[in-house]
Amino acid sequence: MDYQFVLNGQVLAVKAERLGDRLTLSMPTGNHVFDLVDLGNGEFLLRSDGAQRKVVAIKASSKVIVLTDCITTTFDLPSSKDGDHFGAEHGEHGDKSKVVAPMPGKVVKVLVEPGQTVEPKQKLLIVEAMKMENPLVAPFKAEVVKVNCIAGELVDSDKILIELRQIT
């Protein structure tokens, strides 16, 4: 069975074969063999080269979240029915010119206007969530192209609030 996972914008292709309790992963970098014990609730023991590691892995909508020794790795899943959409997302990953709401909240204040030049780390707007005011800042020197929100507006996570054009 072939799988694709996206980590930090990079597509990882994995071929997985499962025979009983043995899982073999074939990757461009080599093969990896694990003996597994399914503990239920998304918990697995994976044994490889004599070492035994506990892994917790949960699929949640378009992501797979994996916990190994206190390190959380979130893999995005490519959209199966819409190849273009995936391409766009992939291309956009790490596109810092679109300032998005990191979580649902209320826009308290918009501090910039279209056409304005902003410096790195300059505050663009303030979003209130969980009773804290959280400033969103410019990732680099840029021109403000578009402001898509107004003070007082309730915004969902991932909504594009401000669009920037990087000045190099």
Add this chain to the structure above:
Amino acid sequence: MLKKILIANRGEIALRIMRAAREMNIPTVAVYSEADSVALHVLRADEAVLIGPPPATESYLRIDKLIAAAKQTGCDAVHPGYGFLAENADFAQAVVDAGLIFIGPSAESIRLLGNKLGAREMMLAAQVPIVPGGEVKSGDLEDFVELARAIGYPVLVKAASGGGGKGMRIVPAEEQLLESVEAARREAKSAFSDPTVYLERYLERPRHIEFQVIADSFGNTVHLYERECSIQRRHQKIIEETPSTALTPELRQQMGQAAVAAAKAARYTSAGTVEFLFFEGHYYFLEVNTRIQVEHPITEMTTGIDLVKEQIRIASGEKLSFAQDDIHPRGHATECRIYAEDPAIGFLPSAGRIHYLNEPSVANLRIDSGIYSGCDVPIYYDPILSKVIAYGKDREESTERMILALRDYCILGIKNNVRFLIDCLSHPEYRNGNLFTGFIDQHLPEWSEPEIGDDLPLALAGAVLAMSARQITGAEVTTGAPVSVWETLGRWEL
């Protein structure tokens, strides 16, 4: 003894109070907003009353609805927990006016101490040292500029009715003063319904050391020693411990006496906390928190006293069952607060569904938790999820136990600070006890979550297993849309 208690709060503290009451055979009533209908504090309650829509201003902050819920369910007392209305004198008064008992200090004490400016004046009169600063009576922005110049930069803008870092801003120089005053006013108004702010000299590298006090209605006031809470981010504590590595026995005794004097000056009853800033061997009164504190469990671990039960006994009109000389703390206790937040991007709060939760269970470890596998963390409230408290014979053992416990504390689905806490506790300066409130900014400024590195094949193996239908049944129970809470809570005692 009280007959039935309404708990005017949510999350882990509601559960903590419920547990104390249950151990005393007192039934409790939970309240909840529409966002919390399957929150753990509701599922565990003897009875639960819906009090309104998700925003706190329409539910947990509605005095009228809370009192109506208490009356309707036949309660004779109300415990406010921390946050929300815990330090609201009007609430304490309204509870009493409704013929109910408020489990906490009197409305008068809350009013006296809750106004940070009034408290400063009271301590000045009682000759307890305070941080230089003051109020701008006119409220004019120009007068703030003048006062800040007189105090000297950097200054701290603080909310007069504040707490927990809300409505607080450090101002390094005059250019930022007005913007900070305005932001602090907005935050203070939204959090405490009072936009009044004042200025204080900002001490650069202080420790935050507080003393637990407890007083009955017969004039007996006892302190239960200190808690050091210097590890903070955005002025909110994340790691607390007792005892503090900074205090000599003499200082500890002096500060304990000052704390008792402060409580007596305000005719304080119930549990409270006197906070000090500690800098170069000197202590300065900061404020009194007129509530049970988030970090109260570490005091319970070292003194053996159950503070919530004591609050309930005092509210029932009983005398303190111990005197100052009976209190002999032993060992060392550390608490870590588990928050739904992302330490890699300025501790931005996170919300959403917890798909998987595993909390460790070992000797000398206590977990006060308000979450379960499959629960949703709403955006509307403080992002605290739970608290891990580790006891040890000394600081070393307590810290080691905490690190191991956190390594076993697994939350999947929302960003959280577990890994960050481990890195704090493992820092050499933490291990040496060299703490100050700017510790995180100084020692872990550009922290980011460690990446998977060489374990990528292991993580991918996990991902493949999660993808295969046979394996995900457990997860799908929690990720699927409508699901009975009884199913997800199968292994809980209800």
